[in-house]
Amino acid sequence: MKIAIPAEIKNHEYRVSMTPAGVRELTERGHTVAVERGAGVGSGYPDDAYEQAGARIESDVDALWAGAELIIKVKEPQPVEVARLEAHQTLFAYLHLAADEALTRSLLKTGATCIAYETITDDHGGLPLLAPMSGVAGRMAVQAGAHCLEKAQGGAGILMSGVPGVAPARVTVIGGGVVGENAARMALGLGADVTVLDRSLARLEVLDQRYQGRLRTVYSTRDAIEAAARDSDLIVGAVLVPGASAPRLITREMLSMMKPGSVLVDVAIDQGGCFETSRATTHADPAYIVDDIVHYCVANMPGAVARTSTQALSNATLPWIVRLAEHGWQEALAEDEHFRRGLNLTGGALAHPAVAEAFGESCASVEALFERG
Ligand SMILES: NC(=O)C1=CN([C@@H]2O[C@H](COP(=O)(O)OP(=O)(O)OC[C@H]3O[C@@H](n4cnc5c(N)ncnc54)[C@H](O)[C@@H]3O)[C@@H](O)[C@H]2O)C=CC1
Ligand SMILES: CC(=O)C(=O)O
Numbered sequence: 001m002k003i004a005i006p007a008e009i010k011n012h013e014y015r016v017s018m019t020p021a022g023v024r025e026l027t028e029r030g031h032t033v034a035v036e037r038g039a040g041v042g043s044g045y046p047d048d049a050y051e052q053a054g055a056r057i058e059s060d061v062d063a064l065w066a067g068a069e070l071i072i073k074v075k076e077p078q079p080v081e082v083a084r085l086e087a088h089q090t091l092f093a094y095l096h097l098a099a100d101e102a103l104t105r106s107l108l109k110t111g112a113t114c115i116a117y118e119t120i121t122d123d124h125g126g127l128p129l130l131a132p133m134s135g136v137a138g139r140m141a142v143q144a145g146a147h148c149l150e151k152a153q154g155g156a157g158i159l160m161s162g163v164p165g166v167a168p169a170r171v172t173v174i175g176g177g178v179v180g181e182n183a184a185r186m187a188l189g190l191g192a193d194v195t196v197l198d199r200s201l202a203r204l205e206v207l208d209q210r211y212q213g214r215l216r217t218v219y220s221t222r223d224a225i226e227a228a229a230r231d232s233d234l235i236v237g238a239v240l241v242p243g244a245s246a247p248r249l250i251t252r253e254m255l256s257m258m259k260p261g262s263v264l265v266d267v268a269i270d271q272g273g274c275f276e277t278s279r280a281t282t283h284a285d286p287a288y289i290v291d292d293i294v295h296y297c298v299a300n301m302p303g304a305v306a307r308t309s310t311q312a313l314s315n316a317t318l319p320w321i322v323r324l325a326e327h328g329w330q331e332a333l334a335e336d337e338h339f340r341r342g343l344n345l346t347g348g349a350l351a352h353p354a355v356a357e358a359f360g361e362s363c364a365s366v367e368a369l370f371e372r373g
């Protein structure tokens, strides 16, 4: 199969969708891999490392896309990339379509098959291609939150750990999944006072067992969220309903309950955000203030630690990419219900129920799509 690895073009996005080691796995199986010139540089992989792995380096980005059957990216395609996508091509990347109707409609018009990393599932109820970046973003959320708590950033001037005789910061994490657990672990490591809210009792039980009284677990209700708003110095938004847009858990009105200079880090911003006052920001200008509350809402947090993130992402995606390359999307997805859940769009139709629901549209029967092909 002809595979293309474009350079990422989102603001301050330094990841690349495949390491040279990943390229070698594909070229040794007889596939052709074209890598856009300079695509790996932000992650510390020069062009010659890809050449040694058997890739061809392509300087002409239009030719790179036009010559591919399978395009592997990190972030959702930007408008100039959507314009290059063709109906016969397969795109495999983070898409977060429920949060972006304009992107969804423009991708539908291309007729291309779009498979999202973040909706592929596993046998344990997890999201194996979201998890590695959720781990990174969860850990970063606390670093970012600690920075935002400093006075110069508009924060209340609170040190996460406190000092002897002075209480540590109160950190609440809403959503105790992969992002939430990693955020909680970092906050605990810094000596903060940590509470995790989730509406899954099973998840709260896992955290309770794992952290043996070092953090509080609280069932997520409106009351519990209001109490968190009143008491917390830092709230990390880490909820997810797979494929769907994030529920708005802290309203603008609730900001008035919070202490001035408190911080909201909305990691769920890539699914639209779980705070009403969240809007997506970039690493160039990551935070803003509404009603005295600092908001950090970067939608591609792992891009800032690209070397770590590229390796972690590539480790997770490679086996799935190999299956797409070896069998084509129809056969690869037909064989595996978890892979099928990654299918978001094909032939101009919506193929993921949560994405279709987000726009009040009907969802194509995935089984029927396979029969048609
Ligand atoms: N901004 C960024 O750079 C990044 C953002 N993310 C995003 O972070 C979000 C979380 O991802 P993961 O932790 O991997 O998901 P996950 O599925 O592991 O965890 C989500 C948790 O939220 C809980 N939840 C759902 N509704 C809730 C509610 N109303 N109240 C409390 N808890 C609720 C679920 O029970 C689950 O435990 C996703 O939107 C993901 O796309 C992930 C990586 C990078
Ligand atoms: C998950 C995601 O959106 C990211 O890593 O940027």
Ligand SMILES: [Mg+2]
Pocket: 270, 299, 300, 301
């Ligand atoms: Mg994102």
